[in-house]
Amino acid sequence: GDSVTQMEGPVTLSEEAFLTINCTYTATGYPSLFWYVQYPGEGLQLLLKATKADDKGSNKGFEATYRKETTSFHLEKGSVQVSDSAVYFCALRSNSGGSNYKLTFGKGTLLTVNP
Amino acid sequence: DAGVIQSPRHEVTEMGQEVTLRCKPISGHNSLFWYRQTMMRGLELLIYFNNNVPIDDSGMPEDRFSAKMPNASFSTLKIQPSEPRDSAVYFCASSTGTSGSYNEQFFGPGTRLTVL
DSSP, rough: OEEEEOOOOOEETTTOOOOOEEEEESSSSSSEEEEEEEEETTOOOEEEEEETTTEEEETTTTEEOOOOTTOOOOOSSSOOOOGOOEEEEEEEEESTTOOOTEEEEOOEEEEEEEO | OOOOOOSSEEEETTTOEEEEEEEEETTTOEEEEEEEEETTTEEEEEEETTTTTTEOOTTTOOOHHHEEEEEEEEEEEEESSOOOGHHHHHHHHOOOOOOOOOOOEEEEOOOOEEEO
């Protein structure tokens, strides 16, 4: 079945540091890929997405590129801020079969950014 | 515009008690999802409704769990009887779209359930 593996946290960085959170996936066909963010006490919010190979999703300074050859979708940001402290989830949606509604999530990575 | 509304935000109960979690989806959304989040298993889809009809309940753990959607603006997830291993954060999410299609899911703030 489909699965998503992301680097375990917690990740602790200083403000303005470079961020990478690794994500790899296993899926049949050509899934769509997502990054969600969960701020303390809130639900998940879609951060960015990519629907086909070599697509780059970007939002709020975050980027991730859909790499089919390495089945990866790593999240990056050049300069993190304290307000980026949150839990980040990588997810995929299979585009095959009748389960197009179903998201498969990674375990989440807690990011803490210190001033 | 209000997002997905869940109540209660926190629930503490004793083993064996009935627990009912509530969700109001975003107006105009016709798909509704219930998820459970635990440290061990991460985020899991419990059940998916489209146009108030349960489409996929394969994630519901066992018969103690049940979910209903009596109308387009309200859904409940009930656990009876509750057990300590049901302790988790339960999220409701809603989206537009037809069964089998996908549009962005909008998540509520979650209900943190603790069963003693």
